[in-house]
Amino acid sequence: MRLTRLTRPLLLLPFLLSPALAQAPASPPPGAPTPQPPSPQSTAPGSTLPAEGNPVVARVDGEELHLADVQAAIAELPEQLRGAPGPMLFPLVVDQLIAQKALVAAARAQKLDQEPAVQRAIRRAEEEQLQQALLRREIAPALTPEALRERYQKEIASKPGEEEVHARHILVSSEEEARKLLAELRKPNADFAAVAKKFSSDRSGQEGGDLGFFKKSDMVPEFANAAFALKKGETSREPVRSAFGWHIIKLEDRRTAAVPSFEESAETLRQAAFEEAVNEAVERVQAAATIERFNMDGSPRAPQPAPSLLDGAAPPPRK
Incomplete structure (x- = not known):
């Protein structure tokens, strides 16, 4: 350039x-x-x-x-x-x-x-650098290649692949319209893909309502629960309502997804390890500090009452 x-x-x-x-x-x-x-x-x-x-x-x-x-x-x-x-x-x-x-x-x-304002800004900048330096040192062990691979083995590699389903759907704006389409689909030789292409308001309608394979967590709960409850080749007996409208769902297939490799999981593992290590470091350092809290006017803050079973707090663990 x-x-x-x-x-x-x-x-x-x-x-x-x-x-x-x-x-x-x-x-x-x-x-x-x-x-x-x-x-x-x-x-x-x-x-x-x-x-x-x-x-x-x-x-x-x-x-x-x-x-x-x-x-x-x-x-x-x-x-x-x-x-x-x-x-x-x-x-x-x-x-x-x-x-x-x-x-x-x-x-x-x-x-x-x-000048006081400049000195305050300098102190803030110094404190920020000290915070970052301490956190870098505290969380470094959690982000080594060895630590990330150990996390991968524990959280991903040792667990079976997640179940996925392949489904189609038809999305319309009213229950009445959804029931009419369900009646149409119950007729002999009804073509789900053709009906979806003609009536579905979802962009997948142009593909015959095909959503491909997806995991349960990929969809809103109402839709996911209904789709995963179907058998292969089955169409939902009742319209399924979600925030998007009314769905008619057909299950095409189901499978167990392959376990992702370490390379595919590395960035997600690193981010999770980073967030977890930062939270733990902050909690540990803060717990070791002597902390006094005051009201906005500088007056002493009244001590907070201990958690009670009456306000829904969990009872302390038995020793």
Whole structure:
């Protein structure tokens, strides 16, 4: 891609905005090994940056800017910008980092770092980084390849494949219309697919109402329960109502789905492990902290009553 001065404001944004923990889809989840800045050779195609060391590439009011700073900044750029040729990208990123350091130096010279609002923002940024650093360390064991494979064996590989059914349906807006179509389908030589194509309001009607194979969890409960209760070749005896309207369902086939491979399950497993590990870490750390709660006016908060059987709380477990 071509880089000009017009692209420079775009380059500045990633350096000024601190991404939240695991918020960027393209970034690895916290706990995964922290990506290292790309080597000078891999910064971009055609890069000619020095191959070794961490030389000073600029100074701003005596403060040094090193090659590693530039490489780290490039690693945070969007992929389409990272792919630009090194000789073109390098000076643009250096210019941006110089501008940032100059702005920071000017702000400090004007004692803006001593303003209460700025100090609060700095503390918030510091606390956010500390939170993320702690969570990355706490949840790292749950996201290793070995941990994910163990989770796969326990939650997926060791269980039988889920049942699936292949069904067709006809969707109409009223029970009266559904019953008329049911009567039509009970006639000798009635063609379910032809009736669906003619009368169904669902887009599957153009395919004869064919929904293909699906799992029970793929459909709304009313429809799924009715479909899975049918025998192969059977049509529902009564119209089935759902939020979409009134259905007539025909079961074509049923099967047991193949157990997905580890590779197919990896992203789902990683996300589940990440969420579980974060929740556990937060609960564990919070339980170990001394916490005092106050009302909005700063007055002491009245202690909360213990759970009671009278308000539906579960009884404590017996020892």
